[in-house]
Amino acid sequence: MLDTALFYIFAALTLGGGVLTITRRSAVHSAIWLITSLLGVAGLYLLQRAEFLAGVQVILYVGGIMVLFLFVIMLVNLDQAAKEKRFSGQKWIALACVAAVALQALWFVSKGAGRFTLGQPSIAGENLGNSEHVSRVLFSQYLLPFELASILLLVAIIGAVVMAKKRI
Amino acid sequence: MHPITTVHYLFLSAALLLVGTIGVLTRRNIVVILMSIELILNAVNINLIAFSRQLGNVNGQVFAIFVITDAAAEAAVGLGILIALFRNKETVNADEVDILKW
Amino acid sequence: MSPSYPEAYFPILLQVGLAVLVAGGVLVTSHLLGRRVRNKTKDSPYECGITPVGDARGRFSVKFYLVAVLFILFDVEVVFLFPWAVVFRELGLFGFFSMLLYMALILAGFFFVWKKGVLDWAKRGR
Numbered sequence: 001m002l003d004t005a006l007f008y009i010f011a012a013l014t015l016g017g018g019v020l021t022i023t024r025r026s027a028v029h030s031a032i033w034l035i036t037s038l039l040g041v042a043g044l045y046l047l048q049r050a051e052f053l054a055g056v057q058v059i060l061y062v063g064g065i066m067v068l069f070l071f072v073i074m075l076v077n078l079d080q081a082a083k084e085k086r087f088s089g090q091k092w093i094a095l096a097c098v099a100a101v102a103l104q105a106l107w108f109v110s111k112g113a114g115r116f117t118l119g120q121p122s123i124a125g126e127n128l129g130n131s132e133h134v135s136r137v138l139f140s141q142y143l144l145p146f147e148l149a150s151i152l153l154l155v156a157i158i159g160a161v162v163m164a165k166k167r168i
Numbered sequence: 169m170h171p172i173t174t175v176h177y178l179f180l181s182a183a184l185l186l187v188g189t190i191g192v193l194t195r196r197n198i199v200v201i202l203m204s205i206e207l208i209l210n211a212v213n214i215n216l217i218a219f220s221r222q223l224g225n226v227n228g229q230v231f232a233i234f235v236i237t238d239a240a241a242e243a244a245v246g247l248g249i250l251i252a253l254f255r256n257k258e259t260v261n262a263d264e265v266d267i268l269k270w
Numbered sequence: 271m272s273p274s275y276p277e278a279y280f281p282i283l284l285q286v287g288l289a290v291l292v293a294g295g296v297l298v299t300s301h302l303l304g305r306r307v308r309n310k311t312k313d314s315p316y317e318c319g320i321t322p323v324g325d326a327r328g329r330f331s332v333k334f335y336l337v338a339v340l341f342i343l344f345d346v347e348v349v350f351l352f353p354w355a356v357v358f359r360e361l362g363l364f365g366f367f368s369m370l371l372y373m374a375l376i377l378a379g380f381f382f383v384w385k386k387g388v389l390d391w392a393k394r395g396r
Binding site: 003004007011014015018019021022027030031034037038041044045047048049050052053056057060061064065068069072073075076087088090091093094097098101104105108130133134137138141142145149152153155156157159160161162163164 | 171172176177178179180182183184185186187188189190191193194195196197199200202203204206207210213214217218220221225226227229230232233234236237238239240241242243244245247248249250251252254260262263
């Protein structure tokens with residue numbers, strides 16, 4: 001009961017924040033609404049028993065990536081852009097996407113949705129905490145992707161510095 | 169009220185993906201386009217988490233951590249490119265940057 | 271794991287509710303009860319008590335962006351360090367060396383940034 005209510009609250013936060021993100025005129029307002037949306041997603045993680053991921057979402061997304069976005073908005077001084085036209089003329093492609101997803105959803109409901117409704121989710125990990133369980137899987141099955149992540153981060157550091165710095 | 173099932177999460181994820189796609193396709197401001205990409209990545213993560221719980225293992229959560237890592241790297245490099253673009257062209261609108269070389 | 275999961279987070283829910291209530295309450299009460307004085311000084315942006323200098327939307331230096339990028343990338347690193355620390359004892363020496371490789375790659379990026387002079391805030395005589 002409480003689970004259901006919380007799901008709808010967080011879903012409304014997520015979707016409402018998302019819609020406001022793509023419709024606000026000022027980029028700063030967009031960023032603030034995106035933060036709302038991301039916090040809603042963190043709540044959904046918590047509902048799905050993914051506590052570690054909820055923490056990562058708040059620390060990394062809300063605390064890190066959004067700060068980066070806000071810094072860049074300050075940096076490129078979007079006052080001018082706020083007065084200009086917001087949307088480009090690609091709304092037909094966007095409408096086509098909406099139609100495609102709507103068709104898929106209809107097809108899904110008519111055919112396969114019944115297979116999922118029974119899936120009353122089981123809880124991963126019997127006596128372990130969530131972060132311990134995640135850590136075990138991460139460092140046993142996903143050790144190579146973990147090392148590759150460091151290479152990705154190295155490339156990202158170099159790319160960001162090379163792109164943003166005026167004279168190297 | 170019905171109990172919440174995986175299907176609820178799937179529909180939420182599809183809707184969020186759609187919102188992000190519409191943002192990427194229709195907005196002119198590159199910063200907002202990058203934010204829409206973050207929305208899309210979050211939709212993917214909701215999907216991964218829903219199935220991780222339905223199937224009862226945490227591989228989906230590990231995947232989601234990698235997706236968030238990718239999102240951080242993508243934001244860093246993407247915004248760096250935006251700054252380089254703004255320095256050279258004094259614009260942040262995607263439809264004003266339509267030539268490959270200038 | 272307690273059978274009724276959301277109840278375990280009830281204190282947090284309570285705290286969020288209290289925070290919203292207090293913050294919203296202060297805003298609403300001051301809006302309802304406060305006296306409204308409008309003049310030029312009052313409407314000017316607050317800048318630690320002195321007269322505002324320049325526009326608040328002036329451009330920032332790109333150094334702020336570079337520092338923020340570094341912060342994020344090392345933030346990601348810590349996100350991976352934390353689960354490693356949780357299972358450190360089970361992993362043993364192999365886990366230690368795999369983390370050492372990871373740290374070496376990240377630190378290579380750190381030294382790149384250092385040598386490029388991103389960390390010098392003020393320009394040195396070069």
